[in-house]
Each structure stands twice: as C-alpha cells, then as structure tokens.
Amino acid sequence: MVFHIPWIYTPVRTILAIWHQLTKTEVRNLVPFCNRKRSTWIVRRWFCFQIPELTRVSVMMRERSRVEDTMYAMQKAGAGSLQVISDFDMTLTKFAHKGKRVPTTHNILNNKLLIDDDSTVKMKELFNTYYPIEIDASLNPEEKLPYMVEWWTKVHDLLIQQRIRKDEMARAVRESNAVLREGCSAFFDCLAEQRVPLLIFSAGVGDILEEVIRQNHVFHPNVHIISNYMDFDHTGVLQAFKGQLIHSYNKRAGALSHGATLRELHGQPNVLLLGDSLGDLSMADGVSTAQNILTVGFLNDQVEERKESFLNSFDIVLLRDETMDVPNAILRFIVSSEISKVHREK
Numbered sequence: 499m500v501f502h503i504p505w506i507y508t509p510v511r512t513i514l515a516i517w518h519q520l521t522k523t524e525v526r527n528l529v530p531f532c533n534r535k536r537s538t539w540i541v542r543r544w545f546c547f548q549i550p551e552l553t554r555v556s557v558m559m560r561e562r563s564r565v566e567d568t569m570y571a572m573q574k575a576g577a578g579s580l581q582v583i584s585d586f587d588m589t590l591t592k593f594a595h596k597g598k599r600v601p602t603t604h605n606i607l608n609n610k611l612l613i614d615d616d617s618t619v620k621m622k623e624l625f626n627t628y629y630p631i632e633i634d635a636s637l638n639p640e641e642k643l644p645y646m647v648e649w650w651t652k653v654h655d656l657l658i659q660q661r662i663r664k665d666e667m668a669r670a671v672r673e674s675n676a677v678l679r680e681g682c683s684a685f686f687d688c689l690a691e692q693r694v695p696l697l698i699f700s701a702g703v704g705d706i707l708e709e710v711i712r713q714n715h716v717f718h719p720n721v722h723i724i725s726n727y728m729d730f731d732h733t734g735v736l737q738a739f740k741g742q743l744i745h746s747y748n749k750r751a752g753a754l755s756h757g758a759t760l761r762e763l764h765g766q767p768n769v770l771l772l773g774d775s776l777g778d779l780s781m782a783d784g785v786s787t788a789q790n791i792l793t794v795g796f797l798n799d800q801v802e803e804r805k806e807s808f809l810n811s812f813d814i815v816l817l818r819d820e821t822m823d824v825p826n827a828i829l830r831f832i833v834s835s836e837i838s839k840v841h842r843e844k
C-alpha cells in the first residue's frame with residue numbers, strides 16, 4: 499500500500515540508496531534467499547524505487563518483467579557495453595510545443611527563405627496527403643511502403659528544383675520552431691560523458707538534423723548519423739540527394755547497407771533503441787552482435803488507434819510524453835553500476 503503514496507518515495511529511496519552504498523549489495527542478489535513469490539515482489543518494488551519514472555500513467559509495458567531483466571543485464575554490463583540508436587524527428591525532437599506541431603527536418607526546409615510560395619503550398623499538401631498514411635493503424639508497413647517512396651521522392655525532387663542554397667540552411671533552422679524534447683540535451687551530454695555511442699538513424703534530412711543538434715550545442719564526438727544527405731554543386735546549390743533513399747519503413751535496408759558505421763559500434767552489444775514509428779524497430783538490425791535490446795516507443799499521434807500495435811512491438815511505450823524523462827532515467831540506471839565507473843575512468 500505504501501507504494502501508492504507518492505511522498506513516501508523520496509525518503510524510502512534515500513534510505514535504500516544509503517543502505518545500498520553501505521552494503522554494495524544489489525537487492526537482486528539477496529532475493530534468492532527469500533521465497534520465490536516474495537522475491538519477485540521485492541525486486542519489482544526495488545525497481546520502482548530506483549526508476550519511479552516507469553510508474554507514471556503515461557508509461558505502458560506489455561511485459562514488465564522483460565524490461566526489468568533487460569535493464570538489469572544492461573546495468574551489469576555497464577556503459578562500456580551500451581550504444582543508443584535513435585530516430586530523430588518526433589523522437590529526439592518534440593511532437594508539439596506550445597500547442598503547435600514542431601517541424602520535422604523536411605518541414606524546416608519549407609521556408610520562404612529557401613523555396614518559393616507555390617512550393618511551400620505543395621509541400622504542405624504532400625504532408626497532408628501522405629502523413630496520415632504513414633501513421634494509419636489499419637495499413638501494414640508493406641502497404642505503406644510505395645506511398646512513402648512517392649512522398650519522399652516528390653519532396654526531394656521539389657527541393658532540387660528549388661535550387662536550395664547550402665549557406666541559407668543554418669538561418670532556416672534558427673528561424674524554425676524546431677525544439678528538442680525536454681531533457682534531451684542532458685541525454686546527449688550524459689551519453690558523451692559516459693562515452694556511449696549515439697547513432698541517430700533518421701529518414702529526415704541529415705544536413706538539417708546536424709544543424710539542429712549543432713545549434714543546441716549537443717553535436718558531441720560520440721554522435722553518428724545515418725540519414726538522407728544533400729549533395730550540393732560547387733556553388734553551394736542543391737543538385738541531388740546522396741545514396742539510397744531512407745524513408746520511415748526501409749530502415750532495415752538502411753541499417754544493413756551502412757555496415758561500416760555500424761561496425762564501429764560492434765563493441766557495444768547492448769542497445770537502447772528509441773523511436774516513434776514501428777519502422778524504427780529495424781534500426782538495430784545491422785548490429786549483428788546485439789545481446790540485449792531495450793526498445794522505447796514514443797506514441798505521439800493517433801494514440802488510441804495505435805496503442806495496441808505499439809505495445810505489441812516496443813518494450814516500453816510512452817503516451818503523449820514530450821520529455822526525455824524516461825530515457826534519461828533508464829540511462830542513469832544502466833550507467834550507475836561499478837563497471838561503468840571503471841569504463842569512465844579509463
């Protein structure tokens with residue numbers, strides 16, 4: 499019963515933390531001495547005390563015990579074994595801010611500074627046509643795929659026709675309402691401090707994504723990016739997009755074709771994966787040595803319609819949560835082990 503009284507969390511957590519420091523013994527290691535039913539209960543309560551963020555009403559889990567087991571395994575292996583693979587638009591950035599939709603990296607380019615009036619209307623029309631298909635709960639990824647290729651291709655062709663200038667892009671990002679989730683900078687900073695690689699895998703526009711994180715002062719050396727990059731001619735005018743197109747539902751192919759980037763991350767077999775679409779679940783498919791994967795899905799839009807499929811696919815589902823509180827809490831938990839300290843001091 500006491501666990502339902504919020505004010506009691508802080509003092510009890512403090513006492514348990516002091517006890518933990520004094521004994522340096524995990525509750526988990528002690529519970530085999532209790533009977534099975536009680537030990538499960540103790541482990542679960544201990545887990546809630548350590549990560550109260552996971553008890554919020556906006557947090558859903560299909561199989562809580564799997565989440566706990568995966569997190570304990572990741573904590574035991576420490577920061578040196580961890581990598582984070584994250585989507586960008588509406589995962590690291592907010593879905594909405596002050597009642598307005600936050601622009602995606604593509605939508606940041608929908609700026610009069612870069613494209614003419616007709617094209618801004620056209621881009622909006624394309625968004626209104628294809629975004630509902632992207633998030634339609636009644637269609638499966640295979641059915642959505644041709645529409646996604648159509649959307650991305652039309653928009654990229656339009657941007658090329660508009661002869662976008664490289665030197666205007668930083669200003670377009672500054673003038674946009676792009677905003678990272680609350681606590682996102684702390685997330686980036688903690689990963690850098692712990693020397694945990696962060697792979698941002700985005701179907702957005704890489705050049706814009708880089709500018710957003712640069713302007714937020716979080717483009718640290720541990721950040722790697724796979725995305726759609728622009729190809730500029732010698733005068734700085736957009737002439738094409740580089741490489742194979744990445745859209746929301748072909749990230750598996752993208753993951754497999756970017757073997758070189760992913761090989762660098764092979765020393766880290768534990769993956770924390772963050773996304774806002776079922777298509778994001780394949781972002782870790784290129785990590786052939788993966789041991790533990792914990793997936794967190796931000797469910798921003800069409801929440802009721804998509805809840806079931808998200809719960810069946812992600813380990814943790816966050817409902818209309820504009821913050822990075824849960825990923826930050828998970829990260830703090832994983833890097834709190836002794837072995838992580840050794841990794842940090844190396």
Ligand SMILES: Nc1ccn([C@@H]2O[C@H](COP(=O)(O)O)[C@@H](O)[C@H]2O)c(=O)n1
Nearest residue numbers: 585586587602604605653700701702746
């Ligand atoms: N023309 C487009 C194409 C896509 N989008 C949105 O961007 C998102 C892709 O980026 P991720 O970082 O999430 O992979 C995608 O979910 C589309 O909704 C767009 O706004 N305009």
